[in-house]
Amino acid sequence: VDEEPAELYVTDFxxxxxxxxxxxxxxxxxxxxxxxxxxxxxTVFDLHGALNP
Structure with missing residues (x-):
């Protein structure tokens, strides 16, 4: 198993x-x-009575 790839290919789509x-x-x-x-x-804040979410 190689430690690192020799090259890295990046494709821009x-x-x-x-x-x-x-x-x-x-x-x-x-x-x-x-x-x-x-x-x-x-809805959740209204159910729990929060004043200003």
Whole structure:
């Protein structure tokens, strides 16, 4: 077993076809997840009587 690889290859996929659409879809999913989590926390704080979450 080699101690370290002789070379490391890094592939940049940022310019492949569909990369822009993927990034946009990922951002939409993150935005939706943040909104849902914020709504969840608001509900939890309301249930426990928190005044200013």
């Amino acid at each position: 940022s310019n492949v076809p569909g990369a822009d659409e993927y990034r946009e879809a990922l951002e939409r999913a993150r935005t939706e997840a943040r909104r849902r989590y914020r709504d969840h926390l608001t």
